[in-house]
Amino acid sequence: MTLPANRPRVGIIGAGMSGLCMAATLRRAGYRDFVVYEKASEVGGTWRDNTYPGLSCDVPSRFYSYSFAPNADWTRNFASGEEIERYFVRVTDELGLREHIRFDTELASARWDGARYRLRSTDGRTDSVDVLVSATGILREPKLPDIPGLDSFDGAAFHSARWDHSVALKGKRVAVVGTGSTGVQITGALAGVAKPLYLFQRTAQWILPMPRLPYSPVSRAALKLVPGLNKLSYLGYQRIMELIFGHAVIEPGWQRDAVSALCRSYLRTTVRDEELRAKLTPPDEPMCKRLIMSTAFYPAVRRRDVQVVTDKIVAVEPKGVRTADGRVREADVLVLATGFDAHAFLRPMELVGEHGVTLEQAWRDGPRAYRTVAVPGFPNFFTLIGPHSPIGNHSLIAIAETQANYVLRWLDELSAGRVRRVAPTTEATERFNSDLRDSMSGTIWTSGCDSWYLGPDGVPELWPWTPARHRRMLAEPVPTDFELA
Structure with missing residues (x-):
């Protein structure tokens, strides 16, 4: 096959899961003139x-994989972070992606000049590309709590995403702030190591019991011997996830009832102490926030050397954490499991589109995208895992693959010379966002809770339909929704 000589040069921001997905999609399609800009010195995001x-x-490992790069070596049904990072490194090397990545390169700005994006990195280097793809992810900018005296703590203090492994924890007094998925996992791991462990909880979370079970050497060998079994396993997990969670979050039905009943039953049967169970009972419905999957958390908080603190934190002091009841719980280590700025997207990078309008200005009322992949006024710019993507309890890899394949279709149009620049119309974008908001009322996310899913206006910035609908929507571009030149 003869490839067009005028294929556009593509820039990809980030070498995390979605950036590698875009890079692999390009390379598999025969594209070679693309660069991945990565601020760190290794892939993985x-x-x-x-x-x-x-x-x-919290997604089954055999489904949390690229469909084009199955992994027969997963050791458990829910893989550890270390194992997932090794998988991304291996995929990078096996697919020849490393030669396209500029490590230690953080982009400070990207400006559309009417034909290309002019890029500038924080160290002053410049570059230019015909097409720019944002693959920065949604959970990358740590969010620190606004607690008086946070800087006064005498011991080691760090955010969970910047873990200090030089700090010894065994036998130390550890205070963990936050009970999202990260806080739950840390508590399960440190119970019995730290003595004592204080878990400062603002709002209780629903827990779905999903045990981490090892895969036998026999099953792993079988998947290596018969690659088709790996594909079958991927499709099976995808079917289950979409059948249950894909419907449970967006509409009433047996799926929602079943997940809710299992969460409530698990709490009731596992935590017999009524006082503790009252502390751990959320005020909202299961799945209103991202559902947490664990079998280690409830046994951990039942231990005598673990204390769940529900009194409001009023200050951090040199020796510990003071709560509204006047008590100071002394600690040697302070862990801030307080999540991320889920609305940061490209920030702090500056993106400038047509007529000098910045993305910050375009999104002053909150992030808005066309069908999760493009933004009006920003030609030849695409987003992976951008605003409104299906990011509930689902594999983001599958979503990124759908979006990367969509971007590839427009790149093929550009390569063929049929278009030179492409941007969605404001009308098409507003129509999509209006449909999205109108469909949000039946979802579990509007049942009443405060979560990082919510935008500045209090409306969930999520996908209110099934993942299958997302795939159908992005199967082919709709040229009439775009300004083409």
Whole structure:
């Protein structure tokens, strides 16, 4: 096959899961003139940055894989963060992606000049590309809590995404702030190591019991021997995830009832102490926030050397954490499992589109995208895992693959010379966002809770339909929704 000589030069921001997905999609399609700009010195994104004890994925490992790069070597049904990071490194090397990555290169700005994007990195280097793809992810900028005296703590203090492995934890007094997925995993891992462990909880979370079970050497050998079994396993997990969670979060039905009943039953049967169970009972419905999957958390908080603190934190002091009841719980180590800025997207990088309009200005009322992949006023710019992507309890790898394949279709149009620049119309983008908001009312996310899913206006910035609908929507571009030149 003869490839067009005028294939566009593509820039990809980030060498995390979605950036590698875009790079692999391009390389498999015969594209070679592309660059991945990565601010760190290795690939992996969130799986490189997060190394805290107990870290694991909440999506089955055989589904949390690239469909084009199955992994027969997963050791457990829910892989550890370390194992996932190794998988991304291996895929990078096996698919020849490393030669396209510029490590230690953080982009400070990208400006559309009417034909190309002019890029500038934080160290002053410049570059230019015809097409720019944002693959920065959604959980990358750590969010620090606004607690008085945080800088006064005498011991070791760090965010969970910047774990300090030089700090010894065995036998130390450890205070963990936050009970999202990260706080739950850290608690499960440190219970019995730290003495005592204080878990400061603002709002209780629903837990779905999903045990981490090892895969036998026989099953792993079978998947290596018969690659088709790996594909079958991927499709099987995908079917189960979409059948249950894909429907449970967006509409009432047996799926939602079943997940809710299992969460409530697990709490009731596992935590017999009524006072503790009251502390751990959330005020909202299961799945209103991202559902946490664990079988280690409830046994951990039942231990005598673990204390769940629900009194509001009023200050951090040199020796510990003071709560509204006046008590100071002394600690040697302070861990901030307080999550990320889920609305950061490209920030702090500056993106400038047509007429000098920045993305910050375009999104002053909150992030808005066309069908999760493009933004009006920013020609030849695409987003992976951008605003409104299906990021509930689902594999983000599958979502990124759908979006990368969509971007590839526009790149093929550019390569063939049929178009030179492409940007969605404001009308098409507003129509999509209006449909999205109108469909949000039946979802579990509007049942009443405060979560990182919510935008500045209090409306969930999520996908209110099934993942299958997302695939169908992005199967082919709709040229009439775009300004083409």
